[in-house]
Amino acid sequence: MMIVLEKRSEQSKAMTFLSPVLAIGLTVVIGGFIFTGLGLDPFKALYIYFIEPMTSIWSVEELIVKAAPLILIGAGLAVCYTANVWNIGAEGQLTIGALFGAAIPVYFTAWQSPLVLVLMLVLGAVGGALFGAIPALLKNRFGANEILTSLMLVYVAQLLLDWLVRGPWRDPQGFNFPQSVPFEGWQLLPLLGEGRVHIGAILAVVAVIILWIMMGRSLRGFEIRVIGRSPRAGAFAGFGQKRVVWFCFMLSGALAGLAGICEVAGPSGQLQPTISPGYGFTAIIVAFLGRLNPIGVLFAGILLAISYLGGEAAQVELGISDKTAQVFQGMLLFFILACDTLIHYRIKFAPGAGAAKEA
Amino acid sequence: MNVDSSSEYLLEARNIVKVFGELRANDDVTLSLKPGEIHALLGENGAGKSTLVKIIYGSLQATSGQLFWKGQPVTVANPAAARELGIGMVFQHFSLFDALTVTENIALALPADVDIGALAGRIEKVSNDYGLPLRPDALVADLSVGERQRIEIVRCLLQEPRLLIMDEPTAVLTPQEADQLFVTLERLASEGCGVLYISHRLEEVKRICHDATILRHGKLVARVDPQQETAASLANLMVGAEVAAVKADRGGVPGSPLLELVDLSLPTNDPFGVALKNINLTIRAGEIVAVAGVAGNGQSEFFDAVSGEQPSANNETVKMSGEACGRENITRRRRRHAAFVPEERIGHGAVPDFPLSENVVLTHHAVGEGVVRKGLINRAAARDVNSAVTELFDVRKGTPDPEARSLSGGNLQKFVVGREMTREPKILVVNQPTWGVDAGAAALIRQALIDLARSGSAVLVISQDLDEIFEISDRIAVISRGEMSEAYPAEELSLEQIGLLMAGAHEKAPEKAAAS
Structure with missing residues (x-):
């Protein structure tokens, strides 16, 4: 018995949707084996990991808090990847966006007005967009590979944040802790209800809807899809590849920056050396799991948020490392990319190893 | 060695037939080559040169016919078998790794147990012996195109071939590099190595080749001594003498100029590209002007420059309906009511x-109208246009709105031409309108081009198909190496003249071109 991959005559529409489902299933099964290997009851562990986070109001709210930045960033990255523009540096754009927005409460600590909040959000988006423009510039001007430049800029951004909160931006009344002044009043995002859910969740949904319309209906979205599929045809249509690179990087950078400022003006309430548990990287998985479709990203973002919560729950209740979340996220990306092979190929079982041979 | 004394030939390919589906890519082709001979293989694109060479090099198997090597019948099952016999091939597009050195690149093609240290010495010796200077430790990324080609040649020479096949080697070389290559080839030939030389450049074939086999539409048309021929007579043999009778009904008096190219030049950064030099051409309302030429002489660059995919630095070089638009995209x-159909329909x-x-x-x-x-x-508007195109141009498809790639070549070509026709453009520029298209679709497309011109539009057709050009065009210009001849009225142009033009008779002397 031999397993053969055979190229399909055209893409399988069914597999486009089945592939993520299959990947999630495989991740759960392999996850079960990993828990068993750790000496845990796999069913209980999987329940704690995947189901429990959705059983209480508190944890559902927490889910939304974590899903919002993933969706914001993932929707922008989905647009990038559709255009074959590989922005891997959303984490850095998130960080710079947070810094830009946080500059207002840091330098104008006493300023209280609705304008403050608006300005912080705008600056957050601008900061992320500008930081995203760097790899776009390097790619368009010098042909530098954007995967490398955008990824390396993440570390630049994180070191800048680290230096600021330990140095010039450290709270003078903060007992030398590496953190900025705590934000107050209009420097914080308004909450929705009693819990921790803030208006970042609404921003995420609005962004998804706008990008969905843009990609599906607008000429700009068409331009992005054409450049991604066939740059030569794009040039024939009069679309500029460089313009698309600029647009994609600045759009996804702006959304990542917005997610960044929402983190520090939301759950954190101040700048700290670490402001994100790797949302910018996890959002890459969100974009692919969501089939590079903004609506798909909405669901994928919720799923990946569960993996974060599950990781925390597993740490508390099962006493295993919080790195479990990263293991699950890694497996998920691995399986989704593997299963995507089946969009273009079908599996065939060829009888007998020796019987069938090349003619 | 068991050399059959009855055969003076190094290689013979007798009565080779190769059928792909409906197409007879090689139809009873015979080629023979003596040791020490530089043998030209000539023909237009699609004439079957590549197919024949692939059969000789073992990448394809003939449907029927027989290869003889030194008089013995042989079967060349694959390129490795060809190399074992002593056949080496230098491809037009190189397969080299930029990040590796010359030695490493060559070692990759040799058996795994090669001693790299000793190899560098051998490379240096062979490259110096044959006038192909190469530094074995140089990185490929730092080398010029000519130097990269030397690596490919040295790679073949290290295996001491008896027959070297070269696929358009000078297409990527400067004249000086080409001169150097000719010295090497003559040296190889003097040592008894046979060279099978594929080229479009007739002057250089005349210069270095001892014998020439000419193919057209898969058939052998002539075996000639290039020294006894002129470049024009070679071109005639390549493109064929059986050009259709010129159509009597020409259009009326042409109207005002709609598309004007004035001293249009475009440099190229692509090593495989062709720079355009001072092209002047005017197309008036109601006429079809065709640009003839052998493939790879700047046709696609010319199309990009006219369409605006590659805008010009000077706004005055392109005028549409009298207005300058050279810098426009x-x-x-x-x-400006211009429409364009590129050569490649897919992608x-x-x-x-x-x-x-x-x-x-x-x-x-x-x-x-209202598409955006x-x-x-x-x-809905886009679907309406699609339905209109489909109906007008008889595009046959399974579903109302299928993916473009699911259409056959002819149907997709009808779609991409029809898509522009429905706009009723005042200027239409089309590159290879019927390339690889069945006869029915070709006739429909040609008729549409004629109808459009007769309705008062200017039509510019770039084509390698002389039959097509004489069938539809009012005036004909010829492009060679990026330079364009004057456009002559089709009925005044003889095949002899067009052959001369294709061979580059109108090209300016080098010092004049360099001065501009």
Whole structure:
């Protein structure tokens, strides 16, 4: 018995949707084996990991808090990847966006007005967009590979944040802790209800809807899809590849920056050396799991948020490392990319190893 | 060695037939080559040169016919078997790793147990012996195109071939590099190595080749001594003498100039590209002007320059309806009622995995009636255009709006031509309108081009098909190495003249071109 991959005559529409489902299933099964290997009851562990986070109001709210930045960033990255523009540096754009927005409460600590909040959000988006423009510039001007430049800029951004909160931006009344002044009043995002859910969740949904319309209906979205599929045809249509690179990087950078400022003006309430548990990287998985479709990203973002919560729950209740979340996220990306092979190929079982041979 | 004394030939390919589906790519072709002979293989694109060479080199197997090597019948099962016999091939496009050195690149093609240290010495010796200077430790990325080709040649020479096949080697070389290559080839020939030399450049064939085999439409048309021929007579043999009778009914008096090219030049950065030099051409309302030429003489660069995919630095070089637009991009030229059909329908004229209606948006987004309104695509309008094109041009498809790649070549070509025709353009520029298209679709497309011109539009056709050119065009210009001849009335142009032009008779002397 031999397993053969055979190229399909055209893409399988069914597999486009089945592939993520299959990947999630495989991740759960392999996850079960990993828990068993750790000496845990796999069913209980999987329940704690995947189901429990959705059983209480508190944890559902927490889910939304974590899903919002993933969706914001993932929707922008989905647009990038559709255009074959590989922005891997959303984490850095998130960080710079947070810094830009946080500059207002840091330098104008006493300023209280609705304008403050608006300005912080705008600056957050601008900061992320500008930081995203760097790899776009390097790619368009010098042909530098954007995967490398955008990824390396993440570390630049994180070191800048680290230096600021330990140095010039450290709270003078903060007992030398590496953190900025705590934000107050209009420097914080308004909450929705009693819990921790803030208006970042609404921003995420609005962004998804706008990008969905843009990609599906607008000429700009068409331009992005054409450049991604066939740059030569794009040039024939009069679309500029460089313009698309600029647009994609600045759009996804702006959304990542917005997610960044929402983190520090939301759950954190101040700048700290670490402001994100790797949302910018996890959002890459969100974009692919969501089939590079903004609506798909909405669901994928919720799923990946569960993996974060599950990781925390597993740490508390099962006493295993919080790195479990990263293991699950890694497996998920691995399986989704593997299963995507089946969009273009079908599996065939060829009888007998020796019987069938090349003619 | 068991050499058959009855055979003076190193290689013979007798009565080779190769059938791909309906197409007879090689139809009873015979070629023979003596040791020490530089033998030219000539023919237009699609004449069957590559197929024949692939059969000799073992990448393809003939449907029927027989290869003889030193008089013995042989079967060349694959390129490795060809190399074992002593056949080496230098391809037009190199397969080298930029990040590796010359030695490492050559070692990759040799058996795994080669001693790299000793190899560098051998490379140096062979390259110096044959006048192909190469530094074994140089990185490929730092080398010029000519030097890269030397690596490929040295790679073959290290295996001490008895027959070297070269596929258009000078296409990528400067004249000086080409001269150097000719010295090497003559040296090889003097040592008894046979060279099978594929080229479009007739002057150099005349210069270095001892014998020539000419193919057309898969058939052997002539075996000639290039020294006894002129470049023009070789060109005639390549493109064929049986050109259709010139059509009597020409258009009326042409109207005002709609498309004017004035001293249009375009440099190229691509090593495989051709720079355009001072092209002047005027196309008037109501006429079809054709640009003839052997493939690879700047046709696609010319198309890009006229369409605006590659705008010119000087605004005055292109005029549409009398207005300068050389610096404008393709979208703004489309708004001047110009329409364009590129040579490659898949991946250039159409996005393969987009449905036809979305491929309508590709060229109609800035100009089509209501296809895009306020930045949003009107899908219904795009589908309407698709239906209209389909009906008018008889595009046969399984579903109303299939992906472009699911259409056959002829049907997709009818779609990409029809898509522009429905706009009723005042200027139409089309590159290879019927390339690889069945006869029915070709006739329909040619008729549409004629009808459009007769309705008062200017039509520019770039084609390698002389039959087509004489069938539809009013005037004919010839492009060679990026230079364009004057456009002559079709009925005044003889085959002899067109052959001379294709061979580059109108090209300016080098010092004049360099001075500009």
